[in-house]
Amino acid sequence: MTHVLDGNAVGDRIRDGLRGCIDTLEGAGVTPGLATVLMSEDPASETYVSMKQRACDDLGIESFHHELDTDAPAEELFDTVESLNDDDAVNGILVQMPVPDHVDDRAVLRSIDPVKDVDGFHPENVGRLVAGDARFKPCTPHGVQKLLEAADVDTEGKDAVVVGRSDIVGKPMANLLIQKAPGGNATTTVCHSRTSDLGAKTRQADIVIAATGYPELVDGSMIAEGATVIDVGVNRVDADTEKGYELVGDVEFESAKEKAAVITPVPGGVGPMTITMLLYNTVKAAGLQHD
Numbered sequence: 001m002t003h004v005l006d007g008n009a010v011g012d013r014i015r016d017g018l019r020g021c022i023d024t025l026e027g028a029g030v031t032p033g034l035a036t037v038l039m040s041e042d043p044a045s046e047t048y049v050s051m052k053q054r055a056c057d058d059l060g061i062e063s064f065h066h067e068l069d070t071d072a073p074a075e076e077l078f079d080t081v082e083s084l085n086d087d088d089a090v091n092g093i094l095v096q097m098p099v100p101d102h103v104d105d106r107a108v109l110r111s112i113d114p115v116k117d118v119d120g121f122h123p124e125n126v127g128r129l130v131a132g133d134a135r136f137k138p139c140t141p142h143g144v145q146k147l148l149e150a151a152d153v154d155t156e157g158k159d160a161v162v163v164g165r166s167d168i169v170g171k172p173m174a175n176l177l178i179q180k181a182p183g184g185n186a187t188t189t190v191c192h193s194r195t196s197d198l199g200a201k202t203r204q205a206d207i208v209i210a211a212t213g214y215p216e217l218v219d220g221s222m223i224a225e226g227a228t229v230i231d232v233g234v235n236r237v238d239a240d241t242e243k244g245y246e247l248v249g250d251v252e253f254e255s256a257k258e259k260a261a262v263i264t265p266v267p268g269g270v271g272p273m274t275i276t277m278l279l280y281n282t283v284k285a286a287g288l289q290h291d
């Protein structure tokens with residue numbers, strides 16, 4: 001029987017653990033606070049940001065939201081980040097990516113105080129992660145590690161293939177998998193859009209992590225019998241539904257499930273874990289700032 005991982009259940013357990021940390025901080029007079037900044041009219045980005053705010057409210061983390069017109073000058077975004085950097089009630093800052101083309105996204109990431117960078121995207125935090133001294137692990141790869149741990153999938157000595165090389169998921173995921181640390185010690189291959197014969201690579205893998213943004217790119221023919229398959233993709237594809245679309249992952253679930261021993265669904269797999277680890281990083285940030 002294939003084990004279909006329940007990201008909501010694993011996420012709920014971690015959130016329950018965070019409640020205790022929040023109570024302790026509250027006892028010291030600290031309420032953790034997360035600021036989200038949205039400069040986009042993309043419906044998916046709007047949905048993600050409102051889910052992040054709601055998750056904060058549910059857990060007793062204060063949330064602050066700033067929305068900027070997509071044609072506002074870049075300076076407005078930098079000024080917003082600067083005021084959040086200076087605001088003691090704000091422990092974590094998240095600028096939802098992507099930002100409009102006229103805004104230099106790397107400069108935005110550099111402008112966030114690294115101690116408040118709960119995404120872990122600031123170059124200082126990327127460097128610390130690569131050096132094996134992470135301050136904030138990026139939320140999605142960290143969530144994948146927690147899911148693997150919850151499913152008793154040991155990464156030690158395993159062959160892992162990460163499909164996708166984004167700064168947000170693929171690169172940090174590969175870095176975590178090669179660390180000399182629990183959840184690491186895997187022999188890790190990173191594949192991407194220029195990889196030749198992707199299936200030959202993924203079929204060698206004990207663990208396949210798909211994070212490409214291409215709907216159902218990885219199917220059952222590309223998976224080894226008994227492998228673990230983690231699907232990070234969330235793709236809106238046109239469908240005859242009330243909303244006019246449905247969500248599908250980067251993995252063709254039905255055929256991959258025939259082969260895999262462990263697999264994540266979309267939705268309800270990695271998605272809830274990303275938000276949970278954002279809450280985790282926000283609580284951690286509040287602790288670091290008030291030590």
Ligand code: GUN
Pocket residue numbers: 094095096097098119139140168
């Ligand atoms: N856009 C897509 N995923 C993310 C994320 O994890 N953080 C931010 N800031 N933007 C994103």
